[in-house]
Amino acid sequence: MGILSSFNIGVSGLNAAGSSMSVIGDNIANAGTFGFKGSRAEFQDMLSKSLKGIDGGDQIGSGVKLAHVTPKFNQGNIQRTENITDLAINGNGFFSVEAPGGRGFTRDGSFHFDKDGHLINGDGYKVLGFQANDAGEISQKMGAIKLGNTTIPATATSEVNVSMNLDSREKVKQFNPQDPANTSNFNTSFAVYDNVGSQRLVTVYFNKTNDGSWDYHAMVDGKDAAGGTPGTMVEMGRGKLNFNNKGELQEEITELNSFNFNNGAAPGQQINFNFGESIAEGGNGKDASTQYGSDSSVARHTQDGASAATLASLSFNDKGILTASYDNGDQRDIAQIAVAKFENNEGLFKMGKNLFKETRKSGQGAMGKPGDDGRGEVLAKSIELSNVDIADEFINLMGAQRNFQANTKTITTSDQMLQEVLNIKR
Incomplete structure (x- = not known):
């Protein structure tokens, strides 16, 4: 260990500060992204040598390395909207969609219906839930949520x-x-x-x-x-x-x-x-x-009879049940949003597009109904905002900048010391 090693230590500090800046910058960039969960860079020191062996206390470190980038899953603020398909989870859990390569999980509930009647997210991925039968009874079978016929036939009074x-x-x-x-x-x-x-x-x-x-x-x-x-x-x-x-x-x-x-x-x-x-x-x-x-x-x-009817409006309740109202006054439940919960949210893998993927660390997503077994309730005409706190991120940004400046000082000082050593020979 010596002057040359101090260069490597300084470089590791620069890399760490750069990684921290990247995480903070990503948080700030997504401060306006619906359902976004900010992350935190976590670092570890690197031990190079113990001068007195295993029993000694004189140890020299060799810098710092990035250990983890951990997402933060605290609740974001919930904002009311006028869009009936905007949904927010108040509490624990994730919406589930059919993404390429498997299920994706998200807190972004900015959904809409496509031309075929499927409830989809902004990328066209189908939202999963429990479909109702013709009698309006919610089943236990998972599938893509879809509107049925927008008209219902007449029912003769019996x-x-x-x-x-x-x-x-x-x-x-x-x-x-x-x-x-x-x-x-x-x-x-x-x-x-x-x-x-x-x-x-x-x-x-x-x-x-x-x-x-x-x-x-x-x-x-x-x-x-x-x-x-x-x-x-x-x-x-x-x-x-x-x-x-x-x-x-x-x-x-x-x-x-x-x-x-x-x-x-x-x-x-x-x-x-x-x-x-x-x-x-x-x-x-x-x-x-x-x-x-x-x-x-x-x-x-x-x-129990009714005239033929045409769909007039749709609504969700706090149980995530999608109800259709028809122009003859009838109402029928169509489907119920599914909410997934995990043993360890921090073990989820970010896929991009506001989606997470389950891993061995997160455990398998347990699908269920809103409000059941620790799952949060679903709020209709609402959207969860990013949980990024801009003020905190600016403070973190200044800290990362100071760390970067300090590590550049380590490198420049080491360079000056090396020049002095070289000058001895002259």
Whole structure:
């Protein structure tokens, strides 16, 4: 060890300072990159010689070397946007995309849909998640997220659910289908749909036949009935409702169920009227329709039909579920974003393009749903900014510059000392 070795030590210091400058410069350059994770250069000293062997304490180093460039995975600030496909993970985890050569993982959630309906990132890589089936149920199978058809076909009504009360104080009436309004105790109307998606109005007339017994008649104006006369009601459904002495629904009986609409609708459409689970069906009678001594009224009703519809809008929730809203008021879940988590984020390998690749040090990415098992939630209309702190990087930059200047001084001083040695010979 001597003067010549000090040159090498100084050069190692220059190289280290240069590496540090490169890392800092890369951080600063990507301060505006969505989802970017800054890095830190870490160095180690190099031992050249121990003057007193293994038991001695007099050791001379031979400079410094770059040991690691470690990414920093602290959360970046989250900024709200107006783009429905901008997503941010608040917490641990990564989005996953189909990249060339395998899966890539990213915190950059600036996504959009391509012409084929795939959710993709800025480089066209497909975003992975869990696709829903036709019923809107999210599956457990991983795949590329894709919009299905932007239109949904009509659904014929097959069931009308009704929760209501029929007034026990009403008198018995003899029903006349030619004059239903004046020969019934109560009536209410429901909109239903035929198989081609046309909305039809069904009016249900209720007439008391005995204490605790009622008939219902589901009728349609002749203008909507096959072979009907406008203004004349046509009966297409009929049944009985029987109540016990507590006013609870004992049983319901269907006697007629065949709806024949006109204008191209399929004949014999079955529409079941469900007034709640009767005691005869195993219910308790309290959660079904009732016959109490109060005015007849409908508390609520639903039906399962719908007209054909076109996609109107899309939205994500904090579980990463993509929901489609249609112009007929229907909503359907399409897919759910997948979030990957790793045992060791710092073991991930930077691929460029805001992507990371899993390694043996990181462990395999465990794919799951947002918010599950330590994964962060997904924020819609939001984007995660770079986690680079410009002020800190400028301070680090000045430190690297000082280190570089100091090491150049080591080299110039060593050169001066070597010149003095050479001058001795002259």
